[in-house]
Amino acid sequence: MNRLNRNEMAARVARDIPEGAYVNLGIGLPTKVANYLPADRDIFLHSENGLLGMGPAPAPGQEDPELINAGKEPVTLLRGGCFFHHGDSFAMMRGGHLDICVLGAFQVSAMGDLANWHTGAPDAIPAVGGAMDLAIGAKQVFVMMELLTKTGQSKLVEHCTYPLTGIGCVNRLYTDVAVIDITRDGLLVRERVDGLSFADLQALVPVPLVDAGA
Amino acid sequence: MNRLNRNEMAARVARDIPEGAYVNLGIGLPTKVANYLPADRDIFLHSENGLLGMGPAPAPGQEDPELINAGKEPVTLLRGGCFFHHGDSFAMMRGGHLDICVLGAFQVSAMGDLANWHTGAPDAIPAVGGAMDLAIGAKQVFVMMELLTKTGQSKLVEHCTYPLTGIGCVNRLYTDVAVIDITRDGLLVRERVDGLSFADLQALVPVPLVDAGA
Amino acid sequence: MIDKIVSSLDAAVAGIHDGATVMIGGFGTAGMPNHLIDALIAQGARDLTIVNNNAGNGETGLAALLKAKRVKKIICSFPRQADSQVFDALYQAGEIELELVPQGNLAARIQAAGAGLGAIFTPTGYGTLLAEGKETRRIGERNYVLEYPIRADFALIKAHRGDRWGNLVYRKAARNFGPIMATAAACTIAQVDELAELGDLDPEGVITPGIFVQRVVATATAAC
């Protein structure tokens, strides 16, 4: 089975982002998607800290401590980009103006519930940032994650056991082995990696899948 | 009795506006107050349509149809003034950022209720504009009006008979014959025009006044 | 390449359907998108619900749209003016519905729609005729009225300059409702005095980011 590595997952997500889309890429794994967006297409990256038209990392030595992304890494602004305050930035999210946001996850449920902010461990210091706003704000929420935990548990579950970030908000799941749409008609498997049969995939997850591949 | 005319009333109000105050002057009579503000003091005029630091009318021929006040009259912007949208403009009012607004009135009650937007006549076309926002937004609401109607009725009343603009919102009343503070301790008469005794004034209004003159 | 600039006013107002809710910017005549309104009259959509601060001045612009009997309902704060004769006649004949909203609540409800809020408790209008029948609540020392978002299918606004990504800047008091209406409509259409090259608008000074704008048309060059 040709399991995708994290760069390949990012490239796979990037292929589904059309020209003209307004997109927020969550911190961590989703940030890699930017590396695979075609430079000759106008795709508008939003950063929660007040940027639209965010560009790639600056050349070494060109970093500006006042031009950073949500992960606090130095970035650039494209021609035609602009700055705004946090109120306007989150109105863009919460108001449904973003076409797509891409988030990482600890777990996603068969109903599209998302858990990605808190392990629930009693001694953990919680931190939520913009995750809950992104989860419920964008027109489409894509989740990127390996399908299984390091110990082989499915992260696609019937009900999330970790604390929720949002309810019924995930539209599509990009994993290392399959792309799955979460719909009212069930979990539609759109793609599987070579060497993984539908039955093999179904055996990995505790919730019923529907074979919707081309 | 030296009843004040409307220009004298405006000049009287202007005397109570301190340097540094953020002030909205309602359309109609209160607009005249601007003519009596000392030009050498920084008093910040706000216009609901998105101006702060509003200046006087332009010289003839210098009018700009895109630089108008709430009454749709041509104005100017002072050095240091700025523009903003209607959301921000009304946040300034509703959020309590204006120090003073000056409004006209049909009636004011002894409890500080204000009626200034609608006669209540069944065939009248209502129009409210920003009156209700101004009435409840500013730190101090000053009302300017002649004390009596043309037929001699007091506009300072026990209960307003016209539809209300705001409840308990008026702090001070500037009339052609007296200045009256509306307080929890009652209606405190601060000033009377020459030739009008407290008893004369009390005889004009149907609610009890308190003589608080200097 | 994304280019939101359309080459004609006709193209700018294409697809506005009968029964649509249409926000129209402007306060008095400042910032009124008159070219777009004229194009909308020519386009023919009817049974419209219009959101504007006023209800038309004189015989042109919004007043002309009203006079053409295209408007079923108007949501505004200040319909009655010295020159609102077109609205006045329709209203008195019972031919137009009016929802009167205090100006600040109009702005706040438009902003609530743009920002994805479900409802807001606002102090404006509490205890008045305009809050009759509405839910109220005492919070802390004050009384508030519950008001709901106002959304639109289309917003027609006037800006000063715009680029192909839809970024806009305004001019003086013509800004008024434009920036907030742009956030609350599914399709925002801006008429601009001038087009700007991408990157010519200062990124610190863009007032309406392009995410809120779907179509831009220049009034200097566009033929209807």
Next chain:
Amino acid sequence: MIDKIVSSLDAAVAGIHDGATVMIGGFGTAGMPNHLIDALIAQGARDLTIVNNNAGNGETGLAALLKAKRVKKIICSFPRQADSQVFDALYQAGEIELELVPQGNLAARIQAAGAGLGAIFTPTGYGTLLAEGKETRRIGERNYVLEYPIRADFALIKAHRGDRWGNLVYRKAARNFGPIMATAAACTIAQVDELAELGDLDPEGVITPGIFVQRVVATATAAC
């Protein structure tokens, strides 16, 4: 003549009282008013409630204020970071109270305070731990949580340029929470990189109108 420019950082933070609620701008290190925070540490106010997106990075700025044990409670969205060791230690020792708020609700609640709203129904956080015990309501097709304004006695923010009337412009992503916090505090204190002469800031490009700012201090010239 009104001149909101104060000549020292000490004067800028004068009057911040024990027990005050203080908003501090900045997202990560961008826009953090470090000069004002250092002045606040020197000034000595304690039992503060701090509103910031984070809970301090490294050992300077907000982290130093925490380390000096001046903070009773912090309201923020993202306390835990790789370099939040000062907060982490205080939190685990039970020496600081945390109110965790989703970032967009933090922004919206600050805006609600600035705009005089009593409360807002927001969709963010519905059905999560962070909405536990809060009033909820279904409006239309969605579920919302009722959230209340966050107000402050003081806001400490960083801007790029400011004038004597308090008008401010920012620089790039350092804008973040500054403009909205300025609206929600009784006394907003801005540290600026440069002072501007009155009229030098473009009236179309002023981001924070002076009405929201009480004191301005230049970091280049001010001695503490």
